[in-house]
Amino acid sequence: MSLIRKIVYNKKVNKNACNFTTPSHSQGEFVCPDAEKLLGKKFFECDFSETEGFDNLRAPDGVLKELQYNISKIYTSKNSFILTNGSTSGIIAAMLAVLGQNDEVLVARNCHVSVYNGLVLTGARPVWFLPERDEKWDIFKSVTPEDIERHLKANPLIKAVIITSPTYEGIFSSIPQISEVTRKYGAVLIVDEAHGALCNFARDYTGYAPAIVSGADISVHSLHKTAGAPNPCALLHISKSSKVSAQAVQDALNLITTTSPSYPMMAAIEATVEFLFSDRGRAEIRKLYDMVEDFITKASMIEDVEIYSGFCDKSKILLRMKSLPALAVAKILNEDFKIEEEFSNDNSLLFLTGIGTSKRKFEKLLHALREIAGMEVDSDFVAEKNPITLPQMIYTPREAYFHPSVYVDAEEAVGRICSEVVLPYPPGIPVILPGEIITESSAKFIMTEKIRVAGIDRA
Numbered sequence: 001m002s003l004i005r006k007i008v009y010n011k012k013v014n015k016n017a018c019n020f021t022t023p024s025h026s027q028g029e030f031v032c033p034d035a036e037k038l039l040g041k042k043f044f045e046c047d048f049s050e051t052e053g054f055d056n057l058r059a060p061d062g063v064l065k066e067l068q069y070n071i072s073k074i075y076t077s078k079n080s081f082i083l084t085n086g087s088t089s090g091i092i093a094a095m096l097a098v099l100g101q102n103d104e105v106l107v108a109r110n111c112h113v114s115v116y117n118g119l120v121l122t123g124a125r126p127v128w129f130l131p132e133r134d135e136k137w138d139i140f141k142s143v144t145p146e147d148i149e150r151h152l153k154a155n156p157l158i159k160a161v162i163i164t165s166p167t168y169e170g171i172f173s174s175i176p177q178i179s180e181v182t183r184k185y186g187a188v189l190i191v192d193e194a195h196g197a198l199c200n201f202a203r204d205y206t207g208y209a210p211a212i213v214s215g216a217d218i219s220v221h222s223l224h225k226t227a228g229a230p231n232p233c234a235l236l237h238i239s240k241s242s243k244v245s246a247q248a249v250q251d252a253l254n255l256i257t258t259t260s261p262s263y264p265m266m267a268a269i270e271a272t273v274e275f276l277f278s279d280r281g282r283a284e285i286r287k288l289y290d291m292v293e294d295f296i297t298k299a300s301m302i303e304d305v306e307i308y309s310g311f312c313d314k315s316k317i318l319l320r321m322k323s324l325p326a327l328a329v330a331k332i333l334n335e336d337f338k339i340e341e342e343f344s345n346d347n348s349l350l351f352l353t354g355i356g357t358s359k360r361k362f363e364k365l366l367h368a369l370r371e372i373a374g375m376e377v378d379s380d381f382v383a384e385k386n387p388i389t390l391p392q393m394i395y396t397p398r399e400a401y402f403h404p405s406v407y408v409d410a411e412e413a414v415g416r417i418c419s420e421v422v423l424p425y426p427p428g429i430p431v432i433l434p435g436e437i438i439t440e441s442s443a444k445f446i447m448t449e450k451i452r453v454a455g456i457d458r459a
């Protein structure tokens with residue numbers, strides 16, 4: 001029986017059950033009035049603990065095991081895991097499953113901050129590399145197999161490689177070619193596909209096959225980012241060809257996950273995956289990509305507008321206006337048109353779409369761009385440029401995390417070893433990490449008056 005059917009069945013058949021168990025609202029018998037007004041009673045009626053028939057996510061053996069099995073069939077994985085704490089928890093669990101203290105791991109620096117969390121928890125030693133930049137759009141390009149091979153050759157002890165594809169801005173890397181290299185050097189390939197939850201169902205539109213069917217060992221998907229699930233529903237998959245054991249991933253998840261996973265969220269994960277896989281879901285995905293394509297065609301006809309057209313996930317729209325700084329465009333969109341972009345840098349603006357992006361939104365954006373095109377504005381919109389360098393690493397993230405630290409004035413921090421994660425969010429890509437030297441250019445990104453730096457080790 002599916003989880004959702006089990007919950008519905010329980011509501012009908014077991015409504016007089018007398019559970020002296022958590023959660024204490026007893027499936028909605030008591031709900032705080034404001035919570036009920038906001039979330040409705042139904043949310044609480046679906047909220048269980050591991051009572052009879054509801055399985056246990058730490059060692060699934062019933063309805064949750066079946067749910068994960070069904071998901072693995074849909075994604076053609078060896079094993080799939082439902083995550084009730086986002087791709088963040090999947091990335092950390094993947095790292096804990098394959099890396100130990102001082103193991104070397106090759107990481108593309110445009111990784112999400114969750115990789116840093118995984119580095120602290122595993123104690124692994126990062127070998128950072130910077131993918132090439134596309135200066136015109138001010139974004140990272142794909143990771144190339146040559147990049148990976150160069151580093152694996154130079155560092156034969158590297159045990160795992162972590163890359164993001166599609167990137168925050170939607171750029172794909174060639175997983176078939178990259179995985180050929182990682183296999184040759186015996187490294188585990190972990191792909192952060194948090195933004196690619198639709199990839200499994202949209203191969204015809206993107207030309208990109210999901211990482212785990214293209215040779216990666218592990219991938220993670222945020223179902224909430226593009227697939228219409230609530231925050232922070234996500235999935236982790238192990239590929240059929242991978243030697244990574246399901247038990248190692250389960251153990252890692254048990255280490256970092258609550259013992260009270262949300263049943264409403266798990267039911268939402270089930271509903272989302274089944275929907276994406278259904279004819280209706282596929283039609284909805286097709287509709288989204290058709291709307292994006294239509295938007296791109298029309299927006300490209302505005303003389304001032306240029307749309308990024310590289311190997312990228314078309315659910316993301318990256319655009320620039322030739323006559324106006326991107327930050328000026330963002331300000332006008334926000335203030336005059338009440339349109340909020342996902343992110344903008346000096347050279348481009350990023351708009352995220354997904355299941356749920358309506359035609360009305362595309363039309364509103366199109367109208368705004370037509371109005372803005374050719375406008376004359378004071379162009380004093382200069383953002384502090386992200387230095388995009390690899391700072392010198394003195395301590396590993398774990399060493400730095402446990403190292404004593406002190407606060408100093410931000411202007412005195414140059415040359416000191418950082419003890420904080422300095423990252424603009426979005427996109428959540430770290431500029432300086434604990435253990436790294438703060439340079440003059442990276443110091444400009446410290447937004448606070450004081451910053452924590454490494455102090456004297458009293459040990």
Ligand SMILES: Cc1ncc(COP(=O)(O)O)c(C=O)c1O
Binds near residue numbers: 192195
């Ligand atoms: C590239 C990337 N990976 C991972 C994550 C973390 O995903 P989640 O919010 O599902 O934990 C994010 C979130 O913004 C992201 O942009």
